[in-house]
Amino acid sequence: METTALKDLDLDLDQEAYAAEDQSIGNLVEQTQTFTASEPGQAVHAFFTGHPSAEGVVILAKQTPVGLIMRNDFYQKIGSLYGRDLFLSRPIKLIMNPQALVVDVSVDIATIGLIAMNRPHDQLYDLVVITENETYAGVVSVKRFMIELSKNREVEITLLKRQKEILNEANETEIRNRKQIEEKSLELREKNESIKNLMDNAGQGFLSFGQDLAVSGEHSLECVHMFRVPMEGRNFLELMAKHVSPEVTQAMARVFASVFAAGKSLREKVYLSLLPPELHIYGKTVSVAYKIIRHGGHKKMMLILTDVTEQRKLEARMTEERNNVKMVAKALTKQSDLNLALEEFERFAPAEALAMVREIAEPKAALAEIFRLVHTYKGDFAQLGLHNTAAKLHTLEDGLAALAARPIRPDLEELLGVIGAWDGRDIVQEDVTILTDILGKGFFEKDERFQISAEMLLAVEAKAGDLPDGPERQGILSALRRLRLCSLAGLVAEYQDYLQALAARLGKSVAPLGVSGDDVFVEKETVQKFVKSLVHVIRNMIDHGIETPEERLESGKGEEGRIACQIARVDGCVSLSMADDGKGIDVGKVLQLAVAKGLVTPQQAQDMPRDEVYGLLFADSFSTKDAVSVLSGRGVGLSAVKAEVERLGGSIRVSSQPGFGTTFTFLLPLGA
Incomplete structure (x- = not known):
């Protein structure tokens, strides 16, 4: 803080007229409270509260003045938006005026008056800090100073008139400023009320909490309606305890702790993605959006709660x-x-x-x-x-x-x-x-086809067999047999719609089912249960084998997975192969689960041939899924396929290559 010099001022006054004024200002010096620059604003607030007549305080550094805080300036700053949070708990050097007027006690009154009255308008009423040999001696009140000046020579009257004009202008400015402050304060209060009213009537719940998880007082009325209790100060997880399981509560507590401990926003986003997007509160479905807000160096969690019960009901109906x-x-x-x-x-x-x-x-x-x-x-x-x-x-x-x-x-x-x-x-x-x-x-x-029993067809066929041997007899027998037969490829192709619907449901992209090979006709009654059991093979391929589009792109494959069926005649039998181009069978996981379920011992698992490992997939209650869903996870799907193949006297062979896919081949003695 520098002492103001007379030569630094550009004043349109006769300075020589005041040069003879040698009255010392020492008899006007008063004492006021002093503080160090590192003390908190709360200390100044406490002093002003206890001394309502005090105009200001001086800030010292080893008995040397370094700043000044006037009462009006102090309360204007802490009364601003966030003023209390910014200044009361922080060092007063942030709020002091480091450019206060400081003069030595030896300077005459006229010179000090000249300097003081030509300060900026917002500092005209500030105390003048007095030093003696650069050591703090006290302050001079402008009011008292003006009274002393009025007692001086007539030549000072001109200065006083000018000073009066300046003070009047400053006073008018201060009045205008105070009025503006009051108007802005009123406007701010109205805005705050308007925002609160908007939040309370937005149909959404807004709440926030810090690391202690205590809900802040600034929350919308909808939150109280949702939880049916006063919210302020309540621990959010305690509020949630009656609406979610203990496991979910513990998981949310761990996530919140990680969010508040995280230093990077990317990591925060990852943690937030682990929180439940929907909650069920008193029979209502509530969508939850989680936001991180930062203010004054502190981190808070904000939750936006939206009642989506009717929306979910509508979606369910749709x-x-x-x-x-x-x-x-x-x-x-x-x-x-x-x-x-x-x-x-x-x-x-x-x-x-x-x-x-x-x-x-x-x-x-x-x-x-x-x-x-x-x-x-x-x-x-x-x-x-x-x-x-x-x-x-x-x-x-x-x-x-x-x-x-x-x-x-x-x-x-x-x-x-x-x-x-x-x-x-x-x-x-x-x-x-x-x-x-x-x-x-x-x-x-009714039906789209005329129904005739298989027994009747067989009876007619038997009668045709009694006809004399020849082309006519063979033609009749062939025609009758075709009535009982149907295309095996056609039966498998009926899975086309199911495959597409299941893939869409699981978020997979799968090309239309490809069926190729020999044109084999079979008795529908014979193979119908086997063909129906293929639904488990297709379901396993889509659920376990085919990757998501993102996973396929990462592994260098096309977004669209493929499932193909190949039908062939092989040595008097029918070979039906179902193949996918997915990720293949994880042999290690199969063996691990087989040991866990007691199907094999750890010693047997170590040396088990791959064909036998694949055979475990067809065991009762075996599944590689961790959870049961409507689609899979029971461990009975492939065992049902095996039962139908064995009923027909057939066999199963499985081949798989990690990263490239799996093929199930069923060899059936159908006399093709």
Whole structure:
């Protein structure tokens, strides 16, 4: 802080007229409170509060004045937006005036008056700091100083008049400034009220909290409505405890801790992506957006909560409508298959299932077989578009899985009781009603083809066999046999729509199913269950084998995965191969899971040939998925395929190359 020199001022006054004024200012010096520059603003605030008449305080450094703080200036600064946070807890050097007027006690009054009255308007009322040999001696109040000047010679009257004008102007300026400050303060309050009113009526919840997770007082009214409790000061995770599981609460606590500890915004974004995007609060579905806000060197978490309950209900209804439209389209194109599937299932549940359990007699084996058949029926109905029926069969699977997982396995009577409670007609009724409402009651009473029983065809064929041998006899027999036969390629091609729908559902991109090879005709009744079981192979290829478009691009493949079926005649048998160009089978993971499930010992796993490892995929209850979904994870899919192949007396061969795909080859003795 430099002492102001007279020569530095450009004043239009007769300086010689004042040169003779030698009255010392020492008798006007007063004492005021002093502080060091490092003390916090709170100390000055405390002093002004306790001394309402004090005009200002002096800032010293080893008894040398370095700054001045006037009361009005101090409260204007801390009264500004964020003023308290910026200045009360920080050093007062940030708020002091380092350019205050400092003069030595030896300077005469006239000279000091000349200097003081020509200061900037906003400093006219500031105290004049007095030193003696550069050491702080005290201050002079401008008011008292003006009184003393009025007692001086007539020549000073001119100066005083000018000073009065300056003071009047300064006073008017100060009044205008105060009025502007008051107007701005009122405007700011109105804006704050307007923003709060907007937040309270936006239909969204806004809240924030710091590292202690205590909800701040600035939150919208919608938050109180959602959580039904006062929010301020409440720990956010404690508020969430009754709405999410303990595991989710613990996971959110770890994520929040990591966010507040993270120093980089990219890492913060990664952590935020781990938080649940939706919560269920008192029966409402609430979408949550997580934001990081920074203010005054501090980090806070802001949450924007939106009630999307009605939106989700609408989406569910739209999804239901889309599924119903797909179901109707499938029903119209596959009427015979649909009727047959419904008839078979209504016979199966519960009559045939009960008979099967009694025939097998051993509860564990019976449960596994029933599980496999339910899983297959679920796939059949999903392929036919009966989504509600597939969902109900998934629930039946849950019940069977719970029985199988119990420490004490169910006995035969309990298993019969569970299956006996099934009602096949009731399970399919919801989808049948939807189809009937749309297509009419007569839909299930007619077919696009004339129906003739296989027994009748065989009887006619037997009679034709009694005809005399010759071209006519062979032509008739061939025609009759073709009535009973259908294209194997055509049966497999019916999976086209299912493949595309499943790929879309799993976020995969898959080209249309390619079916090629020999034109092989087979008896539909013979291969129908085997072909239906192929749904598990296709599902496993899309779910486990085919990568996402991003993963395929990273590994140098095209975005679109491929599944192909090759049919060939081989030594009097039919070879049907299903191949994908996915990531292949992870042998290590298969062996690890097989050991964990007790299918093999660790010693056996070490030296197991690859063919035997692939054979583990067809074991009951074996799955490489970590969680059960409506699509897969039960571990019964491929075992159902194996059961159908063995029923036909066939065999299975699997080949796989990591990164390039997997091929399932089924060799079936169908007399092709």
